[in-house]
Amino acid sequence: MPPHAARRAAVVAVLALAAAAAAASHVAWSQPDRGAIAELAVQVGRAVDVRAEVVGKVERRAGGALSFDARSSSLTLGDASLRVAADLTVRVLPEDVEDAAHLDVGARVVARGTVTPGRPGERAVVVLWASLGVEVVRPPAGGAAIAAELRRGLVRAVDGLPGAGAGLVPGLAVGDTSIVSPALDIAMKEASLSHLTAVSGANCALVVGIAFAVAALLGASRAARVVCGLAVLVGFVVLVTPEPSVLRAAAMAAIAMLAVLLGRPGVGLAVLSTAVTVLLVLDPWLAASLGFALSVVATASLLVCARPLAAGLARAIPRPLSLTLAVPLAAQLACGPLLILVEPTVPVYGVLANLLADPAAPAATVLGLAACLCAPVAWLQSGLAALAWVPASWIAATATTTAALPAGALPWLEGWPGAALLAVVGLAIGLVIALERGGAGARRVTRAASVVLIAVVAGAALGTTALGTVAGRWTLPASWTVLACDVGQGDAVLLRSAGTVALVDTGPDPEPLAACLSRAGITHIDLLVLTHFDLDHIRGLEAVRGRVGTVLHGPPYADGAAELAGLTAGGARVIQASAGMSGALGDARWRAIWPKPGSRAFPPGNDASVVLDVRGGGIPPTLLLGDMSASPQRVLVASGALAPPYAIVKVAHHGSADQDAGLYVAARPAVAVVTVGAGNEYGHPRQEALDILNDVGADVARTDRDGAIALWSADDHTVSIWSERGG
Numbered sequence: 001m002p003p004h005a006a007r008r009a010a011v012v013a014v015l016a017l018a019a020a021a022a023a024a025s026h027v028a029w030s031q032p033d034r035g036a037i038a039e040l041a042v043q044v045g046r047a048v049d050v051r052a053e054v055v056g057k058v059e060r061r062a063g064g065a066l067s068f069d070a071r072s073s074s075l076t077l078g079d080a081s082l083r084v085a086a087d088l089t090v091r092v093l094p095e096d097v098e099d100a101a102h103l104d105v106g107a108r109v110v111a112r113g114t115v116t117p118g119r120p121g122e123r124a125v126v127v128l129w130a131s132l133g134v135e136v137v138r139p140p141a142g143g144a145a146i147a148a149e150l151r152r153g154l155v156r157a158v159d160g161l162p163g164a165g166a167g168l169v170p171g172l173a174v175g176d177t178s179i180v181s182p183a184l185d186i187a188m189k190e191a192s193l194s195h196l197t198a199v200s201g202a203n204c205a206l207v208v209g210i211a212f213a214v215a216a217l218l219g220a221s222r223a224a225r226v227v228c229g230l231a232v233l234v235g236f237v238v239l240v241t242p243e244p245s246v247l248r249a250a251a252m253a254a255i256a257m258l259a260v261l262l263g264r265p266g267v268g269l270a271v272l273s274t275a276v277t278v279l280l281v282l283d284p285w286l287a288a289s290l291g292f293a294l295s296v297v298a299t300a301s302l303l304v305c306a307r308p309l310a311a312g313l314a315r316a317i318p319r320p321l322s323l324t325l326a327v328p329l330a331a332q333l334a335c336g337p338l339l340i341l342v343e344p345t346v347p348v349y350g351v352l353a354n355l356l357a358d359p360a361a362p363a364a365t366v367l368g369l370a371a372c373l374c375a376p377v378a379w380l381q382s383g384l385a386a387l388a389w390v391p392a393s394w395i396a397a398t399a400t401t402t403a404a405l406p407a408g409a410l411p412w413l414e415g416w417p418g419a420a421l422l423a424v425v426g427l428a429i430g431l432v433i434a435l436e437r438g439g440a441g442a443r444r445v446t447r448a449a450s451v452v453l454i455a456v457v458a459g460a461a462l463g464t465t466a467l468g469t470v471a472g473r474w475t476l477p478a479s480w481t482v483l484a485c486d487v488g489q490g491d492a493v494l495l496r497s498a499g500t501v502a503l504v505d506t507g508p509d510p511e512p513l514a515a516c517l518s519r520a521g522i523t524h525i526d527l528l529v530l531t532h533f534d535l536d537h538i539r540g541l542e543a544v545r546g547r548v549g550t551v552l553h554g555p556p557y558a559d560g561a562a563e564l565a566g567l568t569a570g571g572a573r574v575i576q577a578s579a580g581m582s583g584a585l586g587d588a589r590w591r592a593i594w595p596k597p598g599s600r601a602f603p604p605g606n607d608a609s610v611v612l613d614v615r616g617g618g619i620p621p622t623l624l625l626g627d628m629s630a631s632p633q634r635v636l637v638a639s640g641a642l643a644p645p646y647a648i649v650k651v652a653h654h655g656s657a658d659q660d661a662g663l664y665v666a667a668r669p670a671v672a673v674v675t676v677g678a679g680n681e682y683g684h685p686r687q688e689a690l691d692i693l694n695d696v697g698a699d700v701a702r703t704d705r706d707g708a709i710a711l712w713s714a715d716d717h718t719v720s721i722w723s724e725r726g727g
Contacts, residue, residue, distance in 0.1 A: 019277045023284040030086075034125045037072065037086040037115075048115055049076040050128055051137075052088065054107045057241045060094075060178065067091045069124060070109065087123045087285075088115075092130035099136040104151075105241050106144025110135045123285035147239045151176050153375035154368065157385040164400065165393025169385060171197030172361060172392055173368025175240045184396055186510060186542055187403035189343075192332060192350030195298070196361050196395060198291065199240045203365055204249040207236045208257070210366075226261045230254060239372070244292035247283075248299070251275035268303040272296070290342065294335050301334030302327060305430060312433035328354035333426035337419040344418055345409035345511075353402040360391035368392070409511075421457070428453045476520060477722045480710035481619045482648060485516035486703045486724065489677030489684070490536035493624060493650060494520060497617035498586030502527040504612065504624050504650075506540035508677075513540035516708065527552060527585060528572070531609040531626035533560035546570040552577045554595065554626075555604035577610045579641060587617025593641035594632065606653060607632045613643060620647030620713045623667055627653040633660035644668045647719045648711055650675065651693070655685025655702075661692045671719050672698040673709055680704075 056069030070090050074083045090111050097103055112132035118124040140148050151174055158166040164184045170176035177185070177197050188194045211232035215225040237250050252275040259271070276296055279286055286292045306326045313322035328351045336346060347353075371384035402408065412418050428450035435447045476483070485492040487507030494516075495502040503525045507513045517523075525544050530553040531537060541563060551567050551574045553560070564574050575581075578597035583590055594611035595602065602608050609626025623646045628636070633652065636642070637660070649669035652659060654676045664672075672693045676684045685702065693700050699721070701709045707724025714720040 019281055022281040026281065027284050033084045033086045037075065037084050037088070037125050047077075047112060047132060048128065050088065050090075050111045051075070052090070052109055052111065054103065054105050054109060054140075055087075057105065057175070057243065058103055061091070065091050065093055066097065066103075068103075070111070086125050089118065089124040089127045090130055090134065091127065092134045096130060096133040097136070098133060099139075102136045102139035103134070104140050104144070104148040106140030106142075106148070107136050108138035110137055119288075121285070121288040123283075123288070143235075143238050147241075150174075150239060150372050150375055153381065154372040154385065155179055157371055157375075157381045158389065161386065161389045163393055164396040165389050168197070168392040168396050169364065169368045169371075169388045172364040172395070173372055173388065175199040175243065175246070183542055183545065184399065187396075187399040190347065190408055191353040191357075191399040191402040192347045193353055193357055193395065193399050193402075195294075195331075196357065199243065199246050199249075202361070203240070204233065204236065204246075204253045206362060206366060207369070208233055208253050223261060226257045229257050233257075244286055244289040245295035247279055247286070248275060248292060248295045251279055252299070269300070272299055272303065290338065294338055297334045297338060298331045301330040305330040305334065308434040309430065312435070315436070325351065325355060328358065333430060336426055337423040340412055340418045340422050341415065343511075344412045344414040346412050346422065348408055348410060349402045349405055353398055357395045357398040360394045364388050364391040364395065425454060425457050476708075477710050477712065477720075479618075479712045479720075480520075480722070481617075481713070482622060482711040483516075483520060484650070484673050484675055484701070484703055484709040484711075485513060486707045487512040487516065487540065487675075489654065489680040489682075490540070491531070491626075491650075491654075491675045492516065492540065493673075493675065494522065495585060495588070495614055495619055495622070497588035497619055500526045500586035502529065502585050502590070502614075503544065504529040505531055505537040506544060508536040508539045510540045510543040514543040517543065519708075523547065525549065527583075527590070528567075529577070529610055529612060529624075530554065530560075530563075531611075531624075532605055533557055533563070534606070534627065537627070538563060541567070548572040550575065552581075552592070552610065554610045555608050557604040560604075579639075585614065585617070585619075588614060588619045589616050590614045593639075594626075594628065594636055596639075601635075602632050609652075611636065613641075615643075618713060620711065620719050622646065622648040622650070623669070624650040625652035625663075629653065629656075629658040630660040633663040637663050637666050642666055645670070647671065647713070648673060649698070651685070651689065653684075654680075654682070655689040656682070657686035657688040659689050659692055661695070664692050664696045664698070668696065669693075669698045671711060671721060672700050673711075674700065674702040674704075676702055676704045678704040 050072050051074045052070035052072040054068050055071050058066055058068040061067050068090055070088055072084055072086050072088055074081060092111070094100060103109070111128050111130040111134045113128055113130040115126040115128050118126050139145065151170065154170045154173060155176065155178065158169045158179075164181060167179040167181055167184065170178070171180055175198060180188075180197065188197065208229045211229045212225050215228040220228065233250055233253055237246055240246055252271050255271050255274050309330055310322045310326035313325055317325070332350050332354075367384050367388035371381050371388055374381040374384060413421055431450045432447060432454065435443055437447070481496050483494040483496075485494065485507065488509065490507040491505035492507040492513050493504040495504070501522055501524070524547050526549045528544065528548045528551045530551065532554040533556060545566065548567060548570065549572065551564065551572045553564065553574065553576055555576065556564060568574050577592045578595060579593050580597065581592040591613045592610060593613055595608045606627040607629055609628045611626055611628065612624045613622070614624070615621040621643070623642070629652070644666060645668035647670045649664070649667050649672050651672050651674045655674040674685045690700065701721060701723060703709060706726050709724070710722040712720050
């Protein structure tokens with residue numbers, strides 16, 4: 001190694017070690033406070049009062065609860081009070097927030113509830129479940145208050161604009177996704193467009209570029225332009241809140257402007273490396289942030305890979321198109337392995353969706369941001385918001401159209417093995433595009449090996465997708481009348497008679513339910529039964545929204561009313577079930593035998609689950625027990641509503657231990673179906689439940705071991721069973 005190269009390597013090593021030592025020192029310095037609050041997490045069940053400041057965006061989670069990051073100042077546990085500054089995540093139901101209108105970044109709050117440990121390596125030491133509520137004791141002040149009001153003003157400005165694009169404007173402009181509909185949120189993720197609502201480098205570049213241009217037009221000096229750019233950048237970060245991707249982009253912009261001030265324009269990779277190093281020293285927990293990692297990887301891929309990919313593509317397509325296509329392709333190849341850790345699927349149309357949507361993003365961002373800043377002039381804000389709605393609607397339409405295309409996601413290997421495999425495949429794709437055909441022997445061999453690898457992996461992925469969607473119905477018995485979908489830890493059971501279909505519950509996630517429906521060739525649900533409103537029974541609703549005729553539901557609670565309103569808006573007829581109701585399903589008949597009308601003995605929830613008796617029209621006598629526990633099971637038996645023997649019983653509550661043996665003795669099931677997720681944290685099905693089923697002589701079929709389970713009446717009046725993994 002030449003002497004100058006050795007000296008350079010030594011300098012780099014020293015600087016890297018110094019940065020690592022600084023980050024480690026930061027962790028060690030904050031450890032006493034983090035350790036003090038972490039000790040509380042082992043005292044599960046004890047109520048804790050925490051005084052804290054909201055430091056992260058308040059977001060609605062899939063289950064309806066609000067979640068935000070906070071920095072504690074003190075906490076009280078019983079008679080003990082402790083002053084401690086540590087990071088935590090607070091989760092609370094919207095109805096448990098006092099003065100929710102002022103719950104925003106910068107607000108001082110008192111949160112009361114129980115704590116559980118956070119994930120190792122993450123900034124939040126504990127998660128506080130504020131079951132006793134959150135009180136806003138001081139709303140945001142100063143710049144935080146101005147920023148919060150500007151964000152709310154933009155949300156109000158788009159209120160009344162038609163279509164999904166209206167909710168997307170605040171997300172594109174300032175990263176506020178609070179009014180993005182759940183359906184559009186899913187579509188944006190499936191189309192690989194969710195990054196457009198996460199403020200990042202493109203937004204910062206636009207803002208700083210505009211500030212520089214205005215300062216230059218006013219005749220400002222270089223130093224004045226840099227100061228102006230930095231001031232605007234700080235204000236922009238406060239406005240959009242300091243999310244990990246925002247911090248990365250802002251740090252790079254600040255370093256680049258400093259380089260301009262010094263007359264030494266920085267190289268892209270050097271600026272990125274410096275920004276990441278500085279941020280990790282100041283905030284080591286960014287290292288565990290997926291958003292930060294995706295932002296860094298995407299930026300690095302654009303700096304390193306976009307040019308060679310564009311050059312390779314230019315050999316086959318016009319150069320302007322190759323330059324346009326290289327950017328989303330580089331980002332998707334680089335970010336794909338990290339996204340596999342979140343969702344083990346590969347978006348097929350992601351590059352195409354970005355190619356169509358990305359040109360509209362700058363216009364929506366600039367116009368939306370201008371509308372946000374023009375809040376004092378209502379008519380101007382409304383006009384700018386309406387203009388921003390046009391490109392935002394184009395992006396929303398691109399997302400929904402792309403997400404609706406068949407076979408839009410290839411299933412992939414989960415976890416780190418899946419991420420590693422996709423990284424290798426992405427490298428192979430990059431080499432095939434960038435390397436010229438022919439050339440030296442090593443280059444030719446590398447390119448050929450990459451082509452073979454891509455072909456093998458693509459064939460396996462496409463084959464798996466086909467079996468789960470288009471060709472899936474060929475693998476199901478054509479005569480099935482009852483189909484228990486494998487949706488994980490939750491319920492989703494299909495019943496079919498004379499071309500009419502019922503779905504009992506929707507499982508915990510839309511994707512596996514959508515795959516099951518597609519595999520079974522189901523496009524419309526004539527009768528949707530929501531036994532109760534726990535998330536593992538209703539969170540998959542997005543897979544059927546707008547495709548339901550009638551909804552039969554248990555007593556609503558939590559977000560049940562909102563979900564039912566959404567189904568009604570989609571054209572469904574909604575009916576609350578009670579014992580004694582009945583109806584037709586094709587040539588079959590269904591009968592509700594629980595809950596009792598007007599009864600308050602069992603509150604809404606598991607014990608008030610809708611219980612159905614379905615039979616005839618090819619459907620064997622079937623009893624679907626929802627999530628009811630032993631106590632209502634005993635009342636159900638005593639009511640005399642059962643009509644045994646049952647060929648099929650869907651076991652209550654995923655096979656929990658809280659079962660009444662007398663119910664199963666009375667029902668006399670030939671087959672007991674347990675809808676349960678593999679490796680679930682509850683230990684379902686419990687051995688106590690399995691012992692009850694064995695004692696009554698039932699054949700037990702489980703979705704965790706057997707996958708999807710199909711059942712139908714055989715010619716000899718018995719029940720035929722087919723399982724995905726057992727044949």
